[in-house]
Amino acid sequence: MIDFSKLGKQSQSSSIEPRDIFMALPEKSEYYEYPRDVQSEVWKQWFESRDNKNTIIKMNTGSGKTVVGLTILQSCLAEGKGPAVYVVPDTYLIKQVCNEAKKLGVKTTQDEDDYDFIMKRAILVINIHKLINGKSVFGMRRSNNVEIGSALIDDAHACIETIGSQFMVKIPSTNDAYNEIEELFDSTLKTYSEQKYQEIVKQHDPYSTMLIPFWSWQEKTQDVRNVLNKYREDDNIKFHLPLIDIYLSICNCIISASDIEITPKCIPINKIQSFEQAERRIFMSATLADDSVFVTSLGLKTTELSNIITPDKASDIGDRLLLFPQVINKKLSDVDIKTILKSLSQEYNVVVIVPSYKRKDFWEDEADLIMDYQTIYDGVAKLKSGHVGLAVLVNKYDGIDLPDEACRILVIDGLPNMRSEYNSFIQSVNPSSKELLREQIQKVEQGMGRGVRSNNDYCVAVLMGKGLSDIIIRANGKQYFSKATQKQFELSQQLWDQICEENQTPSLEEIFSLADYSLRKPRNKDWIKVSKDVLSSVSYDTQPHFDSISVAFRNAFEKASISQYSDAVKIIEKVKNATTDERTKGYLMQIMAEYINFINPAEAQQLLLSGIQYNLGILRPIQGIQCNKLINKTTSQAQAVVDYIVENHLDPNNYVIKINAILENIAFTQNTASHFEAAIKEIALALGFVSSRPEFERGKGPDNLWGIGNNKYLVIECKNGTITDTIKKHDCNQLNGSKIWFENEYKGNAFFCTPIMIHNSCVFDYACSPDPSTRIITPVLLDKFRNNVSKFVENITKVGTYKKVGITQQVLSQFNLLGDQIVDCYTTPYTIK
Template structure:
């Protein structure tokens, strides 16, 4: 009925995927259905085949993992001449960092009110936030609008808004000296939006986003002789550029400018302060130039702390998998993704879950339903925003079943003969609750414990470079915010810096989860804080052994349930067993010995 092979907007894309729909990812939204390979099989195109010489030209796509995902290979030789392109003088203004209780977009509108300015947004829906100032040009007339904007006098206050156009537009010098980058420059495709907004694959998308950020800044600059003001708005963009791990993958020059802009914005007590700072940059004020040069000369760089080799290995694995699945070599595709599955989980749990899903797809196409279901269960259990795989023996219970019990049920494997088996990784995943592992290994086991308890358990700091070490979330229930300090010496204290770190992570949870009850916990030795720390009254300290005991009760309950339940009674049995063993969240916290950090400090004093 859609006439896909006749409509010009779909006929060419449909010709590519029509015989490969069963190997594709299908994204369904309220507006459309998108059929796309999960990993683009770019090497299937004849001009990307092995044996053909290719020269790639790019000013920004320098990260090897981003290159591998785009072109399916790594170049044998890279020629990267030293250049000052992009190193123009910039003042970066971040209105949300100023001491003002105002919407940052509204402040940005005031800052550009009397200036000729370019506004970049990631989507047309985001463009509606600017419709009282400027609207995006019709898609067929974008080039004409860009030319007219470029030719307009510098003194005019004309505005140009472009949606999802981060390259191909050059407005250097007096053609445009003021630009707003609103919100994170993500792709407009449903798959990439799903990976970012639902799976939160920050680690694997970091270099791709960095490339777009760099491209965005380059729209109004071309070299050292240029200068201008760039205004950053949108919570996701501001948060991304201020996270050290993210900023560390940006060019050195841009890192320093962001650091300077953050410092200038934080000192502003009024919109006039921001306007004055912008004016000094645009008029080449001597004081501004001196301060700018001094700051950039002394500014410290962020440590990128990015394992490029690890990321590139995963990117190459995805590219090979995409190519092999496209050619229906399912066994080889499964072998490729299986070989790097541990690497995927080492990068982040969400990345591992995404790879589990598509490894399961390869097994399914091979006819190995058991292995496929195991992978699908692992994918959903680890990342709840990957849909659960429907089971033929799924039961229908008349009683209302809590979401926690449903989530536990979806992690158990029901075999063809009706027997129920525990997750294969249960013991190994929880092994480091015994205290034998590093803090990172302990974080991994704490996340897994939350998962097997049926909660949405994540490791925000591992994935995003900020936030708690482990986070347990259940809809409508208190959220557990865990900071792992198992490496501390038993004779030391919780430092002021560590208390501040946990406070920062509590705020991160409020910003990302919303208005809910938060239980902040140090997991480590039971000891007081230093006299100068002043911990909030709700900060708790819980020894790791308490989580070990919780894990042991959990394993015993799961064992009882699978031994005594039938597929049709599994959820009811889980409910009864978990209630008897006091494992329903958040009641299971009541059985744990926990201490208020402030009370510990009072006792010590």
Template structure:
């Protein structure tokens, strides 16, 4: 700015951070001003390059940005992108349109002919308003309906909040994705085309700043950061200035220390200690009001933070505030992260079910956890207890792959959390509740032994070096970014070639290769639709959670692995960083292995739980648009499952026909297997006019509860030893002991259907 006397812009994710930056600039003697939302012009000094413009990402990237007004036309020579990873999420919002009003009916009507035939099960749930039902509109259906879709969406884009994104999407709908649920639809760019925003694209200098260096590929994919810059970040020599965090995971100490227990524990502590809770949505935040917390969800964040700093308030729950809230020293001594920090968008929820997505949902969740953990410790001398509450969060963090998604400092703290959980769990003289509380008090009371232990385990941990950065991820991200630009430039062949190059040249996991092949298929569809569907079939064969190709394109379901159940159990168990992660995983499943869960949630839980007892699970109806809701396959044996947990009375004719069709599908694709037809139902009585397959068994509430209890006991015993200590023979004996050998399932958990 001083050198060129041209405007420079400092971007922040939230208004609160903008105000902090302006205040800090004033303290340092740097001229700066807040370019607020709704303000047409920056100050004359800012325009002339005499003071720094500080604003939110929304201010720059929204489709109606004043940066692009003819009477403003502000083109900064340099940009500083603070909290760049959080900024990416803000940018995505400006390239996304949510439809929930009357226009949703018109959109569903437009898409119904193709989508209903393609995926009849989810589509039925969507039409019935089932919030858990979801599907992505396949690109070939989306492409064929573009003009009608544009007409439907245009009214949505003419009013708030759609007006701030529609201008980005309107002329480029062809390359948008669309996810539909029973609650609405989201149309969005998977990779936001930031090069279309002149104020960003034309800046000669860009400085990306982030405390999270574990996934710089995101900056390449989403923001067009150069490969060279992402591969050679400027990093501090150590994290010695970070401060002290005692990270505790109650569910790893004992399953009884669940979310409700954490809420009660925090309530008792709030009279003497400042406590802040971070939740992923407003509903979870409101739950904390019942235990005395002030719930902040709106524009009062700045005032509430000030009250925490002054001591006027000591117990606060924030909704979806994993960044932009600084709580140093006594403002927060106990920080609770309440559950997995899932986003509230339909697209993110849907993508969370798909493995292999580069820069995907798991990375976003890991990033938010890392950001959230940093809210309470802001200096070298600062300290806090960080409580990661709920079995779902414990399960998420126990996965080996998740540890690779956070920075070295956070990884060291999470590994220390495992050690602390082991210490608390093995404190035989104390109840789990007392052991947990005593552990937290060591930090809060500044116990010298704890401080020395922490220093030896965590302080001085080196941040990730450039060599640690996944070069492969950066290459993939660059190819995806280049491909999008080519597609928007009407060069779909070049886009397809860019994706094909990384798929062919890099050693990718099958699920990631499948995701990228789906991108290639979409680009190919623009100039060779027939070949595109063949590519999509290949994508789906590698990643079964992607869109299945239309009927007629050959798709073959997976064969049984041939591996014995005990071997599959050990493979599942080995996927956790520590044995307690397996316990947390089952605890997370148990709430969904219930007749009170939605059909979608129960079907997904039935898939996930199959790995625990050594079956190969799949969801054929969801993955192929044909077949049963769930399929469990052992060696030459299969359970063909239809979930009817929402059914209250006797099982009607339609359910029998559906199970008959599923058995025919199973016989066609698994001719050498013996299949057992299973219906998950409250009732074991078929209607008088219903015809079910011979030998149909019913998994009723009593049977499901018994299965759930046996799984809990099985995994609890499994977790008494590490993976390496178990043999397949001993695991097989353990399965039999707890009634989990496949030969025991029919008798232990099901009853004969009455006709």
């Protein structure tokens, strides 16, 4: 029945200001009687600049971001800037936002065909997958795309990871399309690196990858497109290919035994037309320190982001005490830390975030709860409802709330994984990449934020892993933390300093006794006061910060996407000329060559040849290069150790951290071949030897080559992922081949090499014919080597001995690390089964 009394009446409130809208909401819960100060501050700033197409709002986790976002979109609707869409990283958060809206009295829907959404009266709440995919109703239809007037992306940094995966075609090796694409590049892969080709295509080694050389990729782009179109109804292709199809020639392609991964150099977000044409786009994120990702992944212009909206002060963040046990005491092991955390979990909920299922296995024997993407909702509910104990969360650094007693101790165990195989390639070629360092640090900070969800909440955050300590401390990754987290890190470090003054190697119990200041009830008032005081002085940075190389990548990509390749080259060349880091310079020259190849293939090859002088890891030119022989240093080994310390600007603490991070990667672990080989090279340099990775750097030769003095060399093949009881014929032949390679490259110079295999076993299969001089490094011997390197570092970093050449020489000898001692002390003869 129609109620005619409702017709012709206007809404009671005509205000479009967010705070007024909030106060006038008639059905909101009593909990929302008044807004928080930080919410009012953000609303006011946004309203004054609301006519900007793009706006970034930074607020700390737990400061009421959802209410801010919903009210802003309600304001947009009131002003006639609808339809309004609220976008979150995952399905779990859709429910969370809708529940919050219900308590607030704001009408929402999850259906784009909902009448109230169409009539611009309700906010559509969706996840980022719904907005961005190759079949998106928001821009990928030929007609009748769902219009967006105002879009708000919540947890923008978390959404960007999903956006990246949507703009990626990943074809598993079980798919026929994989085989057809591999066949297109079969001869190219063989020519470029026969060994890698055999590992991937013939042996199906799960740990080997290859970047398809750009000259071959560009030449066969249309052939690749034909294959992809042939299988375009496959789920791996149909939701992804339409997003990158027209950019295929300027994509990167990585092939491995498990899949083929095709990714654009930057994200062409303009493919989602309704989002691109939205009148207002609001990006809400945590208060992270670098804004380059808004440019590279979301296509925003640096000129558009002259001002970032933030609360006036950082006092909206809760109390967080940080512990870094393996920085405070370098001798502590992961097992030690796991044991004490299990003990603490009897009293507190302890949540451990691990980067992978493989690392999950380390915790499984002590875990009371394990959560992944399938079980996370029930797991979080259990933690919120009471005491669970020790919970492990697999690769989930954002998008969940663990307030109050749900999580009193939050552990970040190790470095987060790279977003793509191409990023892993960049990391291997250019370890100093600021973009990748920033990405990992920001993910760590997002993870640390799970345990503090309001101003009154508190949590102890524990950082684990020598790799994590290496990038945060030695590589100064902490500069990419937000200002508030940097302050909390500095305050916590002052606590560490005080206990180290009393004992240079404090016990695990002494270190974790610091947690009592934050956790033990009644809570320590002095700690609470100083913790709040350090944050009260922190003001948010309203000026955006961009990495010049990341911005150049975006600008060059946009030029190349419209075939202006010369302009793209000039953009990259400018930042190349400005960088002082040689490996970065070499990598940038490879990017330049990729664009030059479209207009002058010969010049592209010459540029690669020049780039290799700076970075041996970049793509090698078609015509190949002469192998520069690895010549032993004329200085003493001890002097070379001191030179290494000086050249890397290492004080005693940072030297210990760096070596520990290297040694952490020297272990018998599957799926770590690239990191292992890089660590074997780096530890040789740290010990004063010369070292290279011929197979990685030139496509031929052994995994590692050490020059240990007196014309003696070690030809090393690394099989640290092996678990077999014997050495197989293929591995034996590979080592024999590497010895022959050495003899060909170094013939006529009285050079001598010892072929060494790092393997789980020292027994060859009966069908093998190893060179008689072959030696084996077994897990036991590798551990002995690692332990002696640790003891060496510990001894030369003592007061009065650091950087003293004479003492360094003595300590090298004491721990059997001189060149003449390596083979005798850390290798064993083989036997044949």
